[in-house]
Amino acid sequence: MKAVVLNAVNDLQVTEVQRPKVEAGSSLIKVLACGICGTDRHIYKGEYPSSKPVILGHEFGGVIEEVGPGSKFKVGQVVSIDPNIVCGTCPDCVAGRTAFCPGLTALGVNINGGIAEYVLTPDTQIYPVKDGLNPLHLAFIEPLACSIRGMDLAQLKGGESVAVLGGGVIGLLVVQLAKLAGAREIVLVTRQKFRRDVALKIGATRVVDPKSEDVSEVVSGMDVTFECAGAVDTFKQSQVITRRGGSVIVLGLTAADTNLEINPFSVVVNELRIQGSFLNPLTQGRAAELVGSGKLNLDILISKVVDLAGVQAVLDAPPAEGDIKYIVCP
Numbered sequence: 001m002k003a004v005v006l007n008a009v010n011d012l013q014v015t016e017v018q019r020p021k022v023e024a025g026s027s028l029i030k031v032l033a034c035g036i037c038g039t040d041r042h043i044y045k046g047e048y049p050s051s052k053p054v055i056l057g058h059e060f061g062g063v064i065e066e067v068g069p070g071s072k073f074k075v076g077q078v079v080s081i082d083p084n085i086v087c088g089t090c091p092d093c094v095a096g097r098t099a100f101c102p103g104l105t106a107l108g109v110n111i112n113g114g115i116a117e118y119v120l121t122p123d124t125q126i127y128p129v130k131d132g133l134n135p136l137h138l139a140f141i142e143p144l145a146c147s148i149r150g151m152d153l154a155q156l157k158g159g160e161s162v163a164v165l166g167g168g169v170i171g172l173l174v175v176q177l178a179k180l181a182g183a184r185e186i187v188l189v190t191r192q193k194f195r196r197d198v199a200l201k202i203g204a205t206r207v208v209d210p211k212s213e214d215v216s217e218v219v220s221g222m223d224v225t226f227e228c229a230g231a232v233d234t235f236k237q238s239q240v241i242t243r244r245g246g247s248v249i250v251l252g253l254t255a256a257d258t259n260l261e262i263n264p265f266s267v268v269v270n271e272l273r274i275q276g277s278f279l280n281p282l283t284q285g286r287a288a289e290l291v292g293s294g295k296l297n298l299d300i301l302i303s304k305v306v307d308l309a310g311v312q313a314v315l316d317a318p319p320a321e322g323d324i325k326y327i328v329c330p
Ligand SMILES: [Zn+2]
Pocket: 036, 037, 038, 039, 040, 058, 059, 143
């Protein structure tokens, strides 16, 4: 089978590899769609740890090609895959904090993932989706599961003011989730006009261009701010625009060695809650159901669909102006 293999930092290859063999407790998935995200870029550039060589791709789904003996799944079923494999028995797993499992291994990071024609997947990671789902929507289920984790941590009850910093896929999914959660005001801050226009179509009540407006002047007193850009500037802004006693939910991923100054006095006197949100602990099933419900506008987020040979070019260049989500269809 063909696959995109990361041999070393900045060294990617479309190559022929052996198709994996199914064993008890696993299934072979024929990949229909796999998203490429910022994490893949970080891995490619060596800014996020991964095994090498490894087949990239952690945002994928497909159709079951082969099942192991005694499997509860059926050949031909269309499924979404939770890429994060955990032990299920350690204290963190038992407490539901599966993202912290010391044994966590991820498809597309530590073991072979979905930017390939086929991928071997443990049955524990498989979530069937609704019949007739647009296969491209499979690529959104994992990022949506991560966004739902952020929403869970934000504890929106309805009626809040919400700021979203960053207009990438996560930011634009959070806008839609905040709308579904009943936020009264949703302000999206992003430099790209195309993304601001998309945000207004899918639930943002206001958009701000940080190039032409001072964010900390025109956005203030937000109940909850979602930092979805993974940048130092937006991380700083998030603490200024959030009301006293409010929450900053940090979903954006910076490079692992990025540091910045923080003002502890301000954190104390403003009772600011700065809450990281990591991975998709126990949210993949909800994300698969929500995508199947058709309540989200996902088509508007798809910028380009490439084949395996097109992956290198996508990872070599920063996302083009106006582009939101790239999807690989092997
Ligand atoms: Zn991702």
